[in-house]
Amino acid sequence: MPHHTHQADPSRRTFHPSERLGLHRLPPAAADLVLLGDLTGRYAAGSYSRLGSDGQTVVLREDRQGAAEHGHRITAAIACHVARAGGTVDELTRLLLHPDHEGGRHARHIALRSGQARALDYIRRVWASASTAVDSTRALGSRHEAYEVLAALRDRIETTPWRGERGRTALRVLRAHLNFAETAGGPLHHASERQTAEEAGVSRTTLRVVYETVLKPGGWLRRLRVGHGREGSTWYLADGNAPASLSRFRTTQYPPDPALEEWPTPETRAAADIDSTVISRLMGHDAFAHHGLGSSALMIIGALHARPAQTIGELVGSASVSRATAYRTLRRLADHGLVHHSGETWILAPRALEGFGTSLPDAVPAPTAPPAQGWDAVAQQYGTAGVAAQRKALHAAERSAYREALERLAEHRGKAMVIVRDGGQVLVPAPRPDEIPPAWHAPGGCVLDPVTGRPDAEWRVATDGRLILITPSDQRSYDELAAAHAEALSEWESAA
Template sequence: MAPLSLRDDLTVPHHSHQAEPKRQTPHPFGRLGLHRLRPAAAELVLLGDLTGRYATGSYSRLGSDGRTVAVRPDRAGAAEHGHCVTAAIACHVARAGGSIEELARLLLHPDHEGGWHARHIAVRSGQARALDYIRRVWASATAVVAGTRALDSRHHAYEVLAALRDRIETTPWRGERGRTALRVLRAHLNFAETAGGPLHHASERQTAEEAGISRTTLRVVYDTVLKPGGWLRRLRVGHGREGSTWYLDHGSAGGPRGSASLSRFWTTQYPPDLALEEWTTPETATTADIDSTVIARLMGHDAFAHRGLGSSALVIIGALHVRPAQTVSDLVSAASVSRATAYRTLRRLADHGLVQHDGETWTLAPRALDGFGYSPLDAATEPGTRPAQGWDGIAQCHGTAGVAVQRRTLHAVERATYQEVLDRRAEHRSKATVIVHDGRHVLVPAPRPDEIPSAWQSPGGSVLDPVTGRPATDWRLATDGRLILITAADQRSYDELATAHAEALREWNSAA
């Protein structure tokens, strides 16, 4: 790409333009492209980041304990803050259909506060270095805009999520891994609907609990199906108490296939005799028809865990809920399962009285979505049928009862252990000395001048005032015996601290 060249009018101070004859334009900076931007974007260009929205994570960072704030150097914080503002302006220009030349004009104009970072680079390192920086920012912005969509309102966001739900329900999810990917994707759709848009936050443990699977299976599905297939993008890895930032997309044209080398995502069963003309194509069709809302409602039950009814029962129940009275051939296409899997799953559901058949067609029981099968009178006509009395009873029958509770308990222990590690790191613990005495390892604690006497510690773990003997609300006791002072500033949120720092810096620069 050839270096961008600036014309003379890009570096001339603004007062020279005021001497020119007035032009009949709807906006005083119309020739610079501000009239094509949204009002919020134009305000960001002209006035800069007044509210400190783009200062998050620039001047200070939230500690791993979620309570303390570490201040960054002023120069590094200002540079990162300026880069965030520059990237936001580039995204606004790209979304409005602008060009890199228009972006350079907006950033290098002396009266535009939003471009101070690019102008600072030009003054410090030269104009060529500033243009090269603008070029890199523009490349990133165009890539981001091309891969996302602008949501004008919350209603528009729900329309996008509804279209995504329709795409999920009509996409064939073949194989056991594909059906597991459907559960994970439906869990993320639940999070996105709660967040109000495709951009949402979720941790691996939270998603695994929602989908009713293990974290190991979740990671395999992420890496082999959803990420390669274009359904999910991880924008930021979670840390501490914050989950990862995800973006839901509509997937690639190839559906959940992901990598072409993973042939297990596609069925390989063909008619045993082509002369019978049972199928002229692979068993499962290129479209599906299921109700993902029903799947999202049921997938967390122990009855659908591994070694239980499984994911195949979920998709068949979802297909029968959309369109009752389907034949096995219809379910092969609608649920994207093989004929053998359809027969095996239907028989398993029929054993619990959750489905019934009339000739060649199958339908759900009246209370099948609640886990209740036929009544004993109805079930008497079906030999071997054991009418289910709820999903817990089915889980007991398959030996999967309590799997969800065990998973949540394990995740709670992992979270507590991880948080303890973060707390120790936040407290800057020093390693104790270990010596060997008479063949035994003896722990020698490091001397600490700030350790408090035992008389100052209450049985509940709080700090007692040595004068009054009452708990001191401004102090707390760390797990290593050190005192930690809690001030009023520590009670502010991270965004409030970042905004206050940005306002103080702006006032200082104005006074200077």
């Protein structure tokens, strides 16, 4: 028979994920994630693996925190890619449950361990979250486009009225997140609550209140993932298009508009005009703490820096403050020589942004406080000096305690039983087969080899005196190690 060219069976051809979807808009990186999994360790932050020093391989972490978290991140990333490409939940299910796709290992493991129904329910939940995230976010194609989005967001923040003390505090928190987003290069960024509170110059309690009552309902800020371990929360900055549903933001406790001779409404009131960059520079200082100059002074300074020589009526609109607050705040700033007025217009002092005021008796009669000599001096006069340092010290102590608790969890330390004897508590540790004599303990938590007397690098001692094996080749849990030790001891006794 004549020789003919061999043709492959079309039923055995390997399909690309984009072909399986029936779409050609799936990015190559997403297709590789589906087929090959997370080869670069991009989604392994905070999980059991990390990117090696060579930048190519994925190695196990010293402290394993669970493969499930890593697998869930890969699954969520694939779901977002499919949702952005216009796919469906059924197409995502076929991708994840295909036996040749490494990216669906986590979903297939759930199906194998808990059943097909549980895996399908998990995929539907991931798809719902991914669809919501894709619908409410914008895909940025370049770093330049990301900076354009952040610049537009900054302009919108500066022209939005932030009414009341809570609104002004929300501006400080939002401006802190904008600083983090500019550093990260896009609306998606990472920050902890403590880090944000220190940047904005507020307490964590105040930060949570304004997030839940102002920023989240208003569509300005959304927490995509709560921080865990040494990682901060994942946040996304939006444009604030969601309408405010709280009545406090539609209150009529505002001064009337002179031109309209009526109380302003959301349609007739003037837009704000502040320089939020100046506010972000000053808001973390002790002088602008709650019992100091406060957030209203930040708004007045930001408004006068954006547009000098404003009247009280103009500041009411540009700084989003009431007339009484404007008078009270300007009087405070004038006492320190930080602002001056000529007739009905107000301007900043030449070095007001550095906290240095000038005494002008003609412009500001009868000052009640000496001219300011820096923001530290202003904080001393109001008794708020050291507030930021105390807040940072408190946060450092909280981080230390939290990290110590994480280390205890990483060492798989078991809880000791507590009994009460003669009115006192007595700790009775549970008997475990892997407890070692105190003579085996070495400095640094290492274990001394009883034969050679040298520390064994593959073992570590927890503070409760039990062995923890730390090797890349054996990542069994604490209970698994204890069971293996007990089994080996039983076999040894049976053989003896």
